[in-house]
Amino acid sequence: MSNCFHLAIPAGDLNLAKKFYCDVLGCKSGNSEEGHWVDIDFWGNELTLHQSEERLPKVRHEVEMGSVLVPHFGIHLSDGAFQALKERIETAGIAYLDKPYRRFTDSKYEQETFFIEDPNGNILEMKTLVNPKILFKVD
Structure with missing residues (x-):
């Protein structure tokens, strides 16, 4: 399993x-x-x-870097896979809902992230972490 x-x-x-x-x-x-x-x-x-005929409703929630669309889902990728994905998205002419940006800079949680939507309006957040081993570790 x-x-x-x-x-x-x-x-x-x-x-x-x-x-x-x-x-x-x-x-x-x-x-x-x-x-x-x-x-x-x-x-x-x-x-x-x-x-389907329906689309999920979405709203923006305030977080430390501004507001993010909810609901959303996504994936944590290696930096190489993340950069390649950005290139695929830009080559395909897909518009970013939130352009790539860095969060938690100069901390152990530093990451680059962006938001896009699929053809039915489902929101995806794609990320790469500078230190992926820290993801679920508790201080």
Whole structure:
């Protein structure tokens, strides 16, 4: 049994969503039920895209660097994978909701992050940590 995370989201048009996750982000597709859902290998986690009419509501929540869109999900990547992903997004002409920026600079929690949205308006936050080993350590 693996410890991968599973998340199912409304995806709008499945073909459009699958193109975004596979062609733009570089993920791979897996099991599916034509016209209903498709599994995406989201960096080792199972993201299930469901054909839908609805979109999730979103609001901005205040945090130390400003306001962030909620709900959102994402992934922590190595710096190399993160920089390559930024290049893929920019090459594809995907607009950033929040452009790449650094948080917690000069601290053990320093990270670079950005926010984008998929074709159905689901918000993704992509991150790279300067010190990834610190992620779940308690002081």
